[in-house]
Amino acid sequence: PALAYRLEAARAVVHDAARLAMSMRPPPGGPQAALKSAQDWLTETDGAVEAFIAQRMQALFPDDGFMGEEGGTTRSGSLRWVVDPIDGTSNYARGRCRWCVSLGLMDGDEPVAGVIDAPALGEVYTALRGHGAFLNGRPIQASSVADPTRAMIEMGWSGRVPKPVFMDKMDAIMELGAMPRSGGCGALALADVASGRLDGYIEIVINLWDVAAALPLLMEAGARVSPFLRDGGLTGGATILAANPHIADQLAQAVAIPLE
Ligand code: LIP
Numbered sequence: 001p002a003l004a005y006r007l008e009a010a011r012a013v014v015h016d017a018a019r020l021a022m023s024m025r026p027p028p029g030g031p032q033a034a035l036k037s038a039q040d041w042l043t044e045t046d047g048a049v050e051a052f053i054a055q056r057m058q059a060l061f062p063d064d065g066f067m068g069e070e071g072g073t074t075r076s077g078s079l080r081w082v083v084d085p086i087d088g089t090s091n092y093a094r095g096r097c098r099w100c101v102s103l104g105l106m107d108g109d110e111p112v113a114g115v116i117d118a119p120a121l122g123e124v125y126t127a128l129r130g131h132g133a134f135l136n137g138r139p140i141q142a143s144s145v146a147d148p149t150r151a152m153i154e155m156g157w158s159g160r161v162p163k164p165v166f167m168d169k170m171d172a173i174m175e176l177g178a179m180p181r182s183g184g185c186g187a188l189a190l191a192d193v194a195s196g197r198l199d200g201y202i203e204i205v206i207n208l209w210d211v212a213a214a215l216p217l218l219m220e221a222g223a224r225v226s227p228f229l230r231d232g233g234l235t236g237g238a239t240i241l242a243a244n245p246h247i248a249d250q251l252a253q254a255v256a257i258p259l260e
Pocket residue numbers: 041069084086087088089090156157158183184185186187203205206207210
């Protein structure tokens with residue numbers, strides 16, 4: 001009950017945060033946002049949404065830990081919230097629709113619950129370990145596509161990944177005969193694997209805040225996921241591969257990313 005109560009509270013807070021992000025949304029094309037580094041964008045909304053969520057969660061659960069993409073770890077606790085205020089910032093800054101507010105809950109090193117709200121798409125994903133994964137309240141499940149020539153696989157990219165490494169994995173995906181995609185929002189791509197809209201997602205270096213809310217979704221939806229947290233994801237950027245269980249082994253082998 002304590003976790004279910006927290007998920008419900010998180011859903012409401014993220015809903016309000018997503019509205020705040022919508023109210024600050026730039027028009028199509030710009031204006032130009034600031035850069036943290038080449039192709040790593042930062043908008044005023046990132047800071048405003050993170051501060052909003054931090055404040056609301058602290059008021060509700062003062063003993064819980066809190067970690068955010070923009071503010072780092074501001075409180076510790078065995079239960080801790082991990083927020084990405086805007087995942088898909090480059091899309092958001094251009095006025096595109098594919099971005100979300102992502103809030104995950106960890107119990108120690110275990111991801112236990114998550115909310116991903118994509119207000120420009122009208123979609124909210126929720127998951128609680130042991131209780132299923134949902135899109136707008138309806139249960140979701142990973143796809144059953146086993147034939148790579150019918151599969152759609154997304155790969156995420158950031159400036160943290162050298163071009164040859166990215167191209168090598170992308171090449172392997174296309175060699176399998178799968179349809180490659182790159183949508184610019186890691187959390188929503190992982191949610192797409194959970195809902196069966198994608199058959200797999202790979203990113204060579206991704207951070208905990210991008211995946212914390214998606215991990216419980218993927219687990220509850222029956223997807224296979226590489227050991228991101230064990231591979232360094234708790235303390236820094238690490239590789240993730242998530243896929244439907246029918247194609248996971250073949251994909252993992254093709255791109256040389258171990259699943260176990
Ligand atoms: C980004 C993701 C992007 C992923 C990058 C990065 P941000 O997050 O949306 O899809 O490839 O690794 O983490 O900066 O928009 O929160």
